[in-house]
Amino acid sequence: MSVTAIGTYDFPAKDVRENFPAPLLYIGWEDHLMFCAPFCLPLPSDMPFGALVENVLPGACGDHPDFERIDWGQVQWFKSGQPWQPDFGKTLAENGLGHKDVIRFRTPGLTGIRGSCS
Amino acid sequence: MDTRVTRKKLGLKERYAAMTRGLGWETTYQPMEKVFPYDRYEGIKIHDWDKWEDPFRLTMDAYWKYQGEKEKKLYAVIEAFAQNNGQLSVSDARYVNALKLFIQGVTPLEYYAHRGFAHVGRHFTGVGARVAAQMQSIDELRHFQTETHAISHYNKYFNGMHNAAHWFDRVWYLSVPKSFFEDALTAGPFEFLTAVSFSFEYVLTNLLFVPFMSGAAHNGDMSTVTFGFSAQSDESRHMTLGIECIKFMLEQDPDNVPIVQRWIDKWFWRGYRVLTLVAMMQDYMLPKRVMSWKEAWEMYAEQNGGALFRDLARYGIREPLGWKEACEGKDHISHQAWNTFYNYAAAAPFHTWVPSDEEMAWLSEKYPESFDRLYRPRLEYYRERQQQGKRFYNKTLPMLCTTCQIPMVFTEPGDPTKTCYRESDYFGNKYHFCSDGCKQIFDHEPEKYVQSWLPVHQIYQGHCFKPDVDPTQPGFDALGAVLDWYGLNFGRDNLDFEGSEDQKNFAAWRGEAKGDTTQEGASA
Numbered sequence: 001m002s003v004t005a006i007g008t009y010d011f012p013a014k015d016v017r018e019n020f021p022a023p024l025l026y027i028g029w030e031d032h033l034m035f036c037a038p039f040c041l042p043l044p045s046d047m048p049f050g051a052l053v054e055n056v057l058p059g060a061c062g063d064h065p066d067f068e069r070i071d072w073g074q075v076q077w078f079k080s081g082q083p084w085q086p087d088f089g090k091t092l093a094e095n096g097l098g099h100k101d102v103i104r105f106r107t108p109g110l111t112g113i114r115g116s117c118s
Numbered sequence: 119m120d121t122r123v124t125r126k127k128l129g130l131k132e133r134y135a136a137m138t139r140g141l142g143w144e145t146t147y148q149p150m151e152k153v154f155p156y157d158r159y160e161g162i163k164i165h166d167w168d169k170w171e172d173p174f175r176l177t178m179d180a181y182w183k184y185q186g187e188k189e190k191k192l193y194a195v196i197e198a199f200a201q202n203n204g205q206l207s208v209s210d211a212r213y214v215n216a217l218k219l220f221i222q223g224v225t226p227l228e229y230y231a232h233r234g235f236a237h238v239g240r241h242f243t244g245v246g247a248r249v250a251a252q253m254q255s256i257d258e259l260r261h262f263q264t265e266t267h268a269i270s271h272y273n274k275y276f277n278g279m280h281n282a283a284h285w286f287d288r289v290w291y292l293s294v295p296k297s298f299f300e301d302a303l304t305a306g307p308f309e310f311l312t313a314v315s316f317s318f319e320y321v322l323t324n325l326l327f328v329p330f331m332s333g334a335a336h337n338g339d340m341s342t343v344t345f346g347f348s349a350q351s352d353e354s355r356h357m358t359l360g361i362e363c364i365k366f367m368l369e370q371d372p373d374n375v376p377i378v379q380r381w382i383d384k385w386f387w388r389g390y391r392v393l394t395l396v397a398m399m400q401d402y403m404l405p406k407r408v409m410s411w412k413e414a415w416e417m418y419a420e421q422n423g424g425a426l427f428r429d430l431a432r433y434g435i436r437e438p439l440g441w442k443e444a445c446e447g448k449d450h451i452s453h454q455a456w457n458t459f460y461n462y463a464a465a466a467p468f469h470t471w472v473p474s475d476e477e478m479a480w481l482s483e484k485y486p487e488s489f490d491r492l493y494r495p496r497l498e499y500y501r502e503r504q505q506q507g508k509r510f511y512n513k514t515l516p517m518l519c520t521t522c523q524i525p526m527v528f529t530e531p532g533d534p535t536k537t538c539y540r541e542s543d544y545f546g547n548k549y550h551f552c553s554d555g556c557k558q559i560f561d562h563e564p565e566k567y568v569q570s571w572l573p574v575h576q577i578y579q580g581h582c583f584k585p586d587v588d589p590t591q592p593g594f595d596a597l598g599a600v601l602d603w604y605g606l607n608f609g610r611d612n613l614d615f616e617g618s619e620d621q622k623n624f625a626a627w628r629g630e631a632k633g634d635t636t637q638e639g640a641s642a
Contacts, residue, residue, distance in 0.1 A: 015572065016547060020575075031536075033457070034496050112495075112496075
C-alpha cells in the first residue's frame with residue numbers, strides 16, 4: 001500500500017467495466033483541437049469498427065468543416081499512442097479494444113481551421 | 119487598608135503566549151495516541167511543538183475586535199451597493215459570469231477550508247498550531263458567508279447563481295476544485311497544511327485573489343472589491359502561516375524533508391490545474407482587463423515563486439516537479455480552458471461568447487507567440503457559425519483526466535498542437551491523465567484516485583439522473599435529464615451570452631436607468 005493512511009485503506013475502483021452498460025472507448029482526432037478534448041463513448045464490444053466510423057464519428061465530429069473531406073483510406077490510427085491498424089469489418093472486441101482504451105486518428109493533409117490544428 | 123497594585127500590562131508576545139500555551143494537557147485515563155491519533159501517522163517528526171510560531175500572534179479577543187470592525191465596513195458597502203443598484207454600474211453583463219464562476223467554484227472551497235482547519239485544529243497535539251488552525255477555520259467560514267452575502271445581490275438580477283451549493287456536488291467542471299479539496303481533506307493533517315496553507319495559499323493565492331479583485335474593481339463591482347479586501351487581509355495571515363508551517367516541519371527533523379518535498383510536488387501541480395479556471399476568467403471573462411494570465415504568472419509565480427524556492431533551498435527543498443511545464447503553459451491554458459467552456463456551454467450554468475475584435479487584438483498583443491497562430495482561427499470560425507445561427511456546441515462527452523478531473527484539453531510540452539495523453543495500468547484497469555504531473559500523482563497513490571468521481575463516467579453509469587428517470591425509454595434525452603438533475607434551467611442559466619436573458623435584461627435596465635435622471639446612483 002502506497003497511501004499513507006491511519007488504518008486499512010481499501011476501496012473499490014469506481015470505473016471498472018461492470019459498472020457501465022458498455023465498455024468506454026476514448027477517441028481523439030489529431031490536429032483538430034476545436035474539439036477541446038478526446039471523446040468518451042460507451043460502445044458495445046460487438047459493434048463493427050466500420051460502424052464506429054460510419055455511424056458514431058459523424059455525430060461527434062461532423063461539425064468540423066474538415067470532417068467531410070476525410071479520405072478514410074489515408075487515415076492513420078494509433079492505439080495508446082502506437083501506430084495501429086484496425087480491421088473495419090471486425091468488431092471492436094476483435095480489434096482488441098477493451099474498456100477505457102484510447103485510440104486516435106490522424107487525417108493527413110487536414111490540419112484544422114486555417115491550418116491552426118483547431 | 120488595601121493598596122491598589124498596578125499590574126504591568128502584558129506585551130503582545132507574552133499575551134500571545136498566555137493565550138496559546140498551556141492549553142493542552144497529557145491525558146491520564148486514555149492514551150494520548152488514542153485521543154490524538156492523526157498527527158503522527160504521516161511520518162512527520164515533531165520534537166518541540168513550542169517552536170511553532172504564529173507570526174501574527176493574533177489572540178481570540180483581538181481577533182473578534184479586529185474582524186468585527188472589518189465586517190461592519192463590509193456590510194455597509196454591501197448595503198450601499200444594493201441601495202444604489204450597483205449591479206447596473208458594472209462594465210458589461212458578461213462580467214457577471216466571472217461572479218458566477220466565483221460563487222460556484224471558489225466560495226464552496228472556503229467552506230471546505232473551514233472544515234479542514236477545524237479538523238486539524240482539533241487534532242494537532244501542539245497547542246500553538248491548534249489555536250492558529252482554529253482561528254483560520256473561523257476566517258474561512260466568514261469568507262464563505264461574506265462572499266455568499268455579497269453575491270446574493272447579483273442573484274436577484276442574473277441567472278446562474280441560485281443553486282451554487284447543489285451544483286458544487288454535481289456539475290462536471292466543479293468536480294475540479296471539489297476533488298482538489300476532498301483530496302486534501304482526506305489526507306493527513308500535515309499534508310493538508312502543505313496542500314492548503316502552503317501550496318494553495320502561499321504559492322498560488324495571489325493568482326486567484328489579485329485577478330478576481332482587481333478585475334472586480336476595473337469592472338465597477340465595488341461590492342466584490344470590498345469582500346476581496348476584507349478577505350485579503352486574512353489571506354496574508356494565512357499565507358504567512360503557510361510558509362511558517364512549512365519551515366516548522368523542515369526545521370524539526372531532516373527526515374521530514376523528502377515527505378514535504380513530495381507533497382509540494384503534488385500540491386503545486388494540483389493547485390496549478392485548478393487555477394486554469396482563473397486563467398480563463400482573467401483573459402476572457404473580464405470586459406475590462408487588468409493583466410493577462412501570462413503577465414500574472416510571470417509576476418506572481420515565476421518571480422515570487424522562484425525567489426521562494428531559492429529561499430527554501432537551504433532546507434534541501436527544490437522547485438516543484440512540473441514547474442517548467444507550468445511556466446510553458448502560461449501561453450496556452452486560458453485559451454484551452456475557454457474553448458472547453460465554449461464547447462460545453464450547454465451544460466454549464468454560465469454563459470460564454472466569442473471575444474470582440476478589440477478583445478482579440480488585446481489577446482494577440484498579450485500572446486504574440488500563440489494567439490493568432492493557434493487560437494484566433496477557431497474563435498473567428500465560431501463567430502461565423504454563430505452569426506449564421508449555427509452556434510457550435512460539442513454534442514459528445516469529453517475524456518477526463520483521472521487526477522485533476524479536467525477534460526483532456528492540455529497539450530504536449532513543446533507542442534501546443536498535440537493533446538497530451540498519459541496512461542497507467544492498475545490491477546488490470548486503465549487510467550488516463552492530461553500530463554506527467556497528474557500521472558505521477560496517481561502512480562504514487564493509485565488507491566486514492568481509483569475512487570475518483572469522474573462526472574462523465576458517472577453520467578454513463580446512470581448516476582446523474584433523478585430517481586424516477588428511465589434512461590432505457592425510447593427517445594431518452596440524456597443531456598436534458600442530466601441538466602434536470604443538476605437543477606440547471608435550460609436556456610436561462612446556460613448557452614451563449616448572445617441572446618441570453620442576462621444580456622437582454624441588463625440592456626433594458628441600463629436603458630431605463632439612463633432615462634431616469636432622478637436616480638443618480640443608477641446612472642452609470
